[in-house]
Amino acid sequence: MSALPPYATTGQRAWYYSFRVICGLIFFFLIAPIVVIIPLSFNSQDFFTFTPEMLRLDPEGFSLKHYRDFFSNDSWQSAMWNSLKIAPMATIVSVTFGTLAAIGLSQPHVPFRRAIMAILISPMIVPLIISAAGMYFFYSRIGLQGTYIGVVLAHAALGIPFVIITVTATLVGFDRSLTRAAANMGADPVTTFFRIQMPLILPGVISGGLFAFITSFDEVVVVLFVGSAGQKTLPWQMFIGLREQISPTILAVATILVAISIMLLATVEMLRRRSERLRGMSPS
Amino acid sequence: MADASNNDAFVEFERVQKSYDGENLVVKDLNLIMPRGEFLTMLGPSGSGKTTCLMMLAGFETATHGDIRLGGTSINNIPPHKRGIGMVFQNYALFPHMTIAENLAFPLEVRKMGKSEREAKVKRALDMVEMGAFGGRRPSQLSGGQQQRIALARALVFEPELVLMDEPLGALDKQLREKMQFEITHLAHRLGITVVYVTHDQTEALTMSDRVAVFEDGRIQQLAPPDKLYEEPQNSFVAQFIGENNTLEGTVKEINNGVALVQLDDGELIDCKPVNVSKPGERTRVSIRPERVEYNKDRLSEGAHTLKAEVLEFIYMGDIFRTRLRVAGNDEFIIKTRNAPDQVRLQPGQQIEIGWLPEDCRALDA
Numbered sequence: 038m039s040a041l042p043p044y045a046t047t048g049q050r051a052w053y054y055s056f057r058v059i060c061g062l063i064f065f066f067l068i069a070p071i072v073v074i075i076p077l078s079f080n081s082q083d084f085f086t087f088t089p090e091m092l093r094l095d096p097e098g099f100s101l102k103h104y105r106d107f108f109s110n111d112s113w114q115s116a117m118w119n120s121l122k123i124a125p126m127a128t129i130v131s132v133t134f135g136t137l138a139a140i141g142l143s144q145p146h147v148p149f150r151r152a153i154m155a156i157l158i159s160p161m162i163v164p165l166i167i168s169a170a171g172m173y174f175f176y177s178r179i180g181l182q183g184t185y186i187g188v189v190l191a192h193a194a195l196g197i198p199f200v201i202i203t204v205t206a207t208l209v210g211f212d213r214s215l216t217r218a219a220a221n222m223g224a225d226p227v228t229t230f231f232r233i234q235m236p237l238i239l240p241g242v243i244s245g246g247l248f249a250f251i252t253s254f255d256e257v258v259v260v261l262f263v264g265s266a267g268q269k270t271l272p273w274q275m276f277i278g279l280r281e282q283i284s285p286t287i288l289a290v291a292t293i294l295v296a297i298s299i300m301l302l303a304t305v306e307m308l309r310r311r312s313e314r315l316r317g318m319s320p321s
Numbered sequence: 322m323a324d325a326s327n328n329d330a331f332v333e334f335e336r337v338q339k340s341y342d343g344e345n346l347v348v349k350d351l352n353l354i355m356p357r358g359e360f361l362t363m364l365g366p367s368g369s370g371k372t373t374c375l376m377m378l379a380g381f382e383t384a385t386h387g388d389i390r391l392g393g394t395s396i397n398n399i400p401p402h403k404r405g406i407g408m409v410f411q412n413y414a415l416f417p418h419m420t421i422a423e424n425l426a427f428p429l430e431v432r433k434m435g436k437s438e439r440e441a442k443v444k445r446a447l448d449m450v451e452m453g454a455f456g457g458r459r460p461s462q463l464s465g466g467q468q469q470r471i472a473l474a475r476a477l478v479f480e481p482e483l484v485l486m487d488e489p490l491g492a493l494d495k496q497l498r499e500k501m502q503f504e505i506t507h508l509a510h511r512l513g514i515t516v517v518y519v520t521h522d523q524t525e526a527l528t529m530s531d532r533v534a535v536f537e538d539g540r541i542q543q544l545a546p547p548d549k550l551y552e553e554p555q556n557s558f559v560a561q562f563i564g565e566n567n568t569l570e571g572t573v574k575e576i577n578n579g580v581a582l583v584q585l586d587d588g589e590l591i592d593c594k595p596v597n598v599s600k601p602g603e604r605t606r607v608s609i610r611p612e613r614v615e616y617n618k619d620r621l622s623e624g625a626h627t628l629k630a631e632v633l634e635f636i637y638m639g640d641i642f643r644t645r646l647r648v649a650g651n652d653e654f655i656i657k658t659r660n661a662p663d664q665v666r667l668q669p670g671q672q673i674e675i676g677w678l679p680e681d682c683r684a685l686d687a
Binding site for chain 1: 404407418
């Protein structure tokens with residue numbers, strides 16, 4: 038935003054400063070709940086509040102006991118492993134089908150492409166509880182309820198819209214004459230896809246995959262319906278922990294999840310910028 | 322024709338039609354036979370069907386009707402990647418995620434060629450377009466003209482017999498375009514390849530081609546070598562489209578011994594060569610090239626019909642003079658004269674008499 042010009046009226050000056058204040062408040066409102074859990078997770082007491090020792094910055098008031106609990110407690114550990122088994126599989130399924138769907142729907146000759154697109158995107162728009170209840174009844178009928186595959190498929194269905202949207206966005210800038218050129222030089226459609234199209238839409242595929250992964254990793258409603266005790270994921274365990282035990286271990290887990298999310302986002306963004314620079318596009 | 326594929330035909334279009342929507346024909350009854358080694362240009366305004374023809378030859382569009390043959394075999398049912406035709410795209414279509422050398426190696430790789438042979442061919446192709454030092458760069462690091470050369474090298478590197486070019490010079494500035502026109506024609510003749518070149522730039526078509534096919538309304542209006550096309554247009558569309566042209570409208574009075582007497586709409590009579598008029602009473606458009614108009618009476622033959630003209634504008638263009646006249650009610654009648662020491666410079670307002678040889682004045686369809 039440009040600096041205040043010398044000819045600004047009093048009203049403009051007032052707006053100039055109040056705009057900054059409003060932005061700051063919105064930012065604070067968004068970020069405070071996430072930031073506040075980080076110091077709280079190092080609490081030496083089993084409380085969800087700042088103790089007087091913590092406020093005095095007394096080392097006595099801080100400890101890693103909640104982190105120790107997370108890494109030694111069996112139910113937390115099995116929840117983490119469940120999440121780590123479900124999320125990557127769901128991501129792979131979402132990326133594969135989402136990318137193919139986006140490419141198919143970008144062909145102008147496909148009939149009803151808008152309607153198909155709307156249906157595929159709908160899990161993002163339909164309230165989660167409705168999707169979850171629907172999946173519960175449907176998956177029970179076909180024997181997927183309470184299975185690992187069931188949860189992976191349910192999470193993939195939630196992740197596919199993200200992949201479709203990001204890949205469709207990269208396909209808008211994709212020059213169709215490149216695939217024609219490849220065909221003209223003797224490459225069959227499969228070679229053309231993997232050697233030409235895929236590398237060029239990879240940034241979109243990666244971003245979509247990241248969103249799909251985080252969706253699955255964060256998801257609690259659908260897994261409560263579709264999963265059984267064998268698929269208890271981290272968010273599910275946190276939900277139980279909050280409701281039944283009120284254990285500050287949740288805060289430690291939350292901090293770890295925030296750290297993982299930030300690292301993932303940063304890594305993927307760096308990869309994306311690198312690949313765009315490699316192909317001579319300016320990173321956007 | 323029992324056997325349409327005669328021996329010297331390399332590319333053949335036989336009664337080809339194309340419609341995108343099932344109602345309107347974009348290409349109507351196209352017939353074309355190209356011998357091996359020919360440089361043929363498809364020239365026409367946008368929407369005339371020339372690019373569609375090129376795309377059908379490349380395999381990106383399918384013909385609604387008719388047969389397209391390459392070396393005697395029908396290619397209607399062969400997918401683009403099995404046709405083995407080289408192509409230079411309008412926007413070059415270089416792969417942005419590959420280096421120049423990788424771009425050139427791509428067609429060789431998909432043909433499963435060995436690495437050393439591949440590298441040798443890539444190097445030779447790069448040297449051929451004088452881009453040997455650029456193998457390690459990416460397309461975005463090259464200028465438009467350099468990218469154009471790479472696109473050309475990539476279309477030639479796998480040694481196709483037929484190369485298609487879709488307005489390859491459209492994005493270059495004038496000077497570079499003229500330079501590339503010569504380079505492409507020299508290269509094509511040296512390598513002995515057959516080229517189908519699509520453009521809407523008539524200068525390009527005239528300077529580069531062995532033959533030019535003028536497209537309009539989904540048909541070839543005339544297929545002829547550049548000089549024939551310019552000097553002997555077969556109809557008024559070709560006359561108007563190729564080069565600068567003066568048109569006068571009138572009615573055929575009589576046709577005798579290969580000379581048509583035409584009465585212009587203001588009543589004056591002129592002699593013309595009848596091209597596609599056949600009988601007296603027909604309406605006609607008479608076409609004369611600006612450089613074939615003569616106003617020096619000594620150079621006109623005895624008894625030639627002359628017309629009165631008023632000079633409206635004189636434009637000095639360096640090598641030539643361009644004079645705009647009012648002739649038989651037409652205010653846009655242009656004549657061009659060479660800037661020679663003895664040449665008269667006409668003044669606006671001056672009244673002159675103009676004439677021409679009957680064979681330079683062609684009576685075409687109205």
